[in-house]
Amino acid sequence: MLDVEELEAIVVGEGSPPAGDPSRSGRMAGGLRSAASTIGWALLGVSVVAGLWAVASWRSPNLPTPAASWAMLRHLLAHAFQGQTPEGRGVALMAATSLGRVLKGFVLAVILGVPLGLFIGSSQRAWKAFNPIVQLLRPVSPLAWFPIFLIATKNGPLSAVYAIFVTALWPIVVNTAAGASAIPRDHRNIAKVFKFGRRAYIRHVLVPDTLPSVVTGMRLSMGVAWMVIVAVEILLGQGGIGFYVWDSYNAGSYTQITAAVLVIGMIGVVMDQFFLRLARAVAAPEVQS
Amino acid sequence: MSLEIRGIRKSFLHHGKLQEVLRGIDLSVPHGEFVSLIGHSGCGKSTLLNVVAGLTAADGGEVVLDGARVTEPGPDRAMVFQSYSLLPRLSLIDNVRVAAREARRERGAAWADEVSERYLVAVGLWEHKDKRPGQVSGGMAQRAAVARAFAVGPKVLLLDEPFGALDALTRARLQIQLIELWGNESDTETVLMVTHGIDEAILLADRVVVMANQPFPSVREVIEVPIPRPRDRASVLEHPAFTAIQQRLMAILAEDRLAAA
Numbered sequence: 145m146l147d148v149e150e151l152e153a154i155v156v157g158e159g160s161p162p163a164g165d166p167s168r169s170g171r172m173a174g175g176l177r178s179a180a181s182t183i184g185w186a187l188l189g190v191s192v193v194a195g196l197w198a199v200a201s202w203r204s205p206n207l208p209t210p211a212a213s214w215a216m217l218r219h220l221l222a223h224a225f226q227g228q229t230p231e232g233r234g235v236a237l238m239a240a241t242s243l244g245r246v247l248k249g250f251v252l253a254v255i256l257g258v259p260l261g262l263f264i265g266s267s268q269r270a271w272k273a274f275n276p277i278v279q280l281l282r283p284v285s286p287l288a289w290f291p292i293f294l295i296a297t298k299n300g301p302l303s304a305v306y307a308i309f310v311t312a313l314w315p316i317v318v319n320t321a322a323g324a325s326a327i328p329r330d331h332r333n334i335a336k337v338f339k340f341g342r343r344a345y346i347r348h349v350l351v352p353d354t355l356p357s358v359v360t361g362m363r364l365s366m367g368v369a370w371m372v373i374v375a376v377e378i379l380l381g382q383g384g385i386g387f388y389v390w391d392s393y394n395a396g397s398y399t400q401i402t403a404a405v406l407v408i409g410m411i412g413v414v415m416d417q418f419f420l421r422l423a424r425a426v427a428a429p430e431v432q433s
Numbered sequence: 434m435s436l437e438i439r440g441i442r443k444s445f446l447h448h449g450k451l452q453e454v455l456r457g458i459d460l461s462v463p464h465g466e467f468v469s470l471i472g473h474s475g476c477g478k479s480t481l482l483n484v485v486a487g488l489t490a491a492d493g494g495e496v497v498l499d500g501a502r503v504t505e506p507g508p509d510r511a512m513v514f515q516s517y518s519l520l521p522r523l524s525l526i527d528n529v530r531v532a533a534r535e536a537r538r539e540r541g542a543a544w545a546d547e548v549s550e551r552y553l554v555a556v557g558l559w560e561h562k563d564k565r566p567g568q569v570s571g572g573m574a575q576r577a578a579v580a581r582a583f584a585v586g587p588k589v590l591l592l593d594e595p596f597g598a599l600d601a602l603t604r605a606r607l608q609i610q611l612i613e614l615w616g617n618e619s620d621t622e623t624v625l626m627v628t629h630g631i632d633e634a635i636l637l638a639d640r641v642v643v644m645a646n647q648p649f650p651s652v653r654e655v656i657e658v659p660i661p662r663p664r665d666r667a668s669v670l671e672h673p674a675f676t677a678i679q680q681r682l683m684a685i686l687a688e689d690r691l692a693a694a
Contacts, residue, residue: 330518333488336506338532338585348531352522 206398213402220403231400232388235407242377242384243411245301246369249308253365257313258358261320262350271321278317286311286372290379304376311372312365319364323357324350355426363419370412436462436485436589436623440494443480454480455491456651460642462589465622467615469634471682472644473689477651478627481644482591485625486512498588508536511587515594517574519566525577526553526562529584536585545584552580555618556610572603576610583614590615592626596633604633609665612637616663631682635660636669643682645689653685 194210201207208216223229224236232238264274286307293303331349334340340349377386385408392400443455454477462468470478483489485496487506496503498510519528529549534542553559556576566574575595582590595611596604615624628634634641638658645653660672669675 330514330516331520333506333512333514334518334520334532336488337486337510337512338508338536338581339506340531340535341538344531344535348520348523352520 208399208402212399213406216399216403217406220400220407231397232391233383235385235388235404238383238385238388239407239411242373242386245304245377245384246308246366246373248305250312250362250366250369252305252309253312253316254362257316257361258320261317261358261361262324262354264317265321265324265354266350271325278314282314282318287375287379290376300380300382304373304380307376308369308373312369315364315368316358316361319357319361320354323354326357327353356423359419359423359426363416363423366415366419367412370408370415374408435464435499436625437497438462438481438485438494439497441481441484441491441496442493443477443484443489443491453647454651455484456647457494458651460652462623462625466640467624467638468626469638469641470625470627470644471629471631471634471641471686472653473646473686476644476646476689478644479593482512482593482625482627485589486510486591488512508585509588510591511536511582511585512591512593513575513578513582513595515597517566517571517578517598519574519577519581521566524563524565525558525569525573526550528566528577529553529581532581533584548584548586549580552584552618553577555583555614556580570603572599572607575599576607579607579611579614583618586620589623589625592624594627594629597629605666608633608636612664631679631686634682635675635678636664636666641678641682643685645685649689653689656681
């Protein structure tokens with residue numbers, strides 16, 4: 145596949161600085177050009193989708209237009225932190241409610257999932273014991289757990305947190321286990337030959353070698369958890385951005401739904417970027433030959 | 434005071450067939466001797482090294498070092514692996530220091546600091562001590578691995594094709610550096626080195642153990658290298674024994690290659 149930068153290099157052609165000896169100004173211009181091209185192509189993609197959306201809303205008049213949704217989004221963001229607005233609570237406050245539930249479930253999943261994953265990944269027997277149950281429960285929609293938690297706790301918001309916990313648990317357990325079982329044999333041999341104690345092994349081998357997989361698991365978990373919270377809150381009916389979507393539908397305020405969808409997407413992007421950067425920061429440096 | 438390898442046997446399942454790679458190996462290495470193990474791929478020379486290291490359990494036989502039977506890995510048999518096995522997130526000095534500290538916990542942190550400095554200086558890496566393995570060349574990474582092995586003060590040094598992945602010039606420099614380190618700087622007396630290189634085997638060793646695939650016995654021949662120390666490349670190449678040993682090794686290895694084909 146042709147990379148955007150390659151494409152740009154082809155288009156720009158002889159205008160780009162000679163390879164091997166890029167002058168300082170040339171490099172800066174290249175950076176600017178590359179940023180401009182990234183933004184340009186993104187704008188093109190957004191316009192195409194917005195165009196398709198406009199066509200769809202023209203054919204189906206109840207569907208809010210992109211322009212109306214954009215106006216509503218700006219309105220919602222302008223009053224994001226107000227406790228009371230004509231459209232309900234401020235959108236940031238509702239998102240905070242949802243984020244709070246997601247974070248509680250997520251942290252719980254990390255606290256339980258990482259040690260469990262390390263255990264499963266570093267012992268053949270533990271792998272054999274846990275793998276079938278993990279494989280059985282992993283494909284179950286977290287929404288199916290929600291009523292079970294309701295029965296058990298008789299507490300709606302708490303059950304929502306538990307549903308998120310179950311959602312976030314599997315990617316963390318599976319990725320951590322994969323990381324722990326894939327510690328390079330060289331590193332284990334070093335630890336054996338030089339008689340690393342338990343603490344040195346954990347600090348210099350186990351943690352650094354599994355951390356990238358753990359962070360990948362956390363990133364996947366957070367992505368799914370943020371998707372699931374909307375559905376859980378629709379079921380729960382007690383606040384949060386997911387409930388807001390459903391409530392707006394019941395009230396016939398359709399532009400609020402599309403605006404809220406954009407908000408949900410933006411929050412998702414921010415969280416994913418955070419974990420992506422974290423993953424890069426803990427990635428293993430390669431030994432060159 | 435010596436390394437005794439007695440009746441070592443080891444088989445592996447290869448394509449559903451049990452292959453006896455080590456077929457009863459007996460080798461006695463007196464204190465202070467440098468032994469090269471040479472042979473074609475699959476002859477079990479690295480397996481033998483791993484058995485001595487305690488990383489691989491033999492099916493039969495025993496390894497005895499200074500009267501004590503080897504049952505597990507330990508710093509008295511420090512190993513230099515083929516693939517620059519350094520921990521990628523630690524600096525070169527920390528790779529040596531952590532290993533020294535863990536391997537000899539009873540000697541304390543100050544001792545570990547001192548030996549890691551001494552051996553990193555000895556392999557000429559002191560000015561690069563704070564770089565990570567990924568930031569230096571393969572030759573430098575392997576020198577750090579050699580420094581780490583010497584730093585823990587092993588009785589036996591195990592080298593698994595230590596220079597196999599390096600270019601010829603770097604390899605030649607490190608070979609000389611290794612014999613100087615071994616001769617002058619360390620208390621390490623005995624060395625077992627697995628190698629593919631005929632010249633390398635002769636240059637460094639007091640004895641060359643030629644290992645072979647079936648139908649030959651595992652140890653085909655043991656050849657003495659009567660070239661006096663201290664050695665350097667010129668004195669070894671000019672010594673009359675060198676060419677004779679070189680020819681002999683080439684003849685045996687060619688025969689084994691034919692038998693395997």
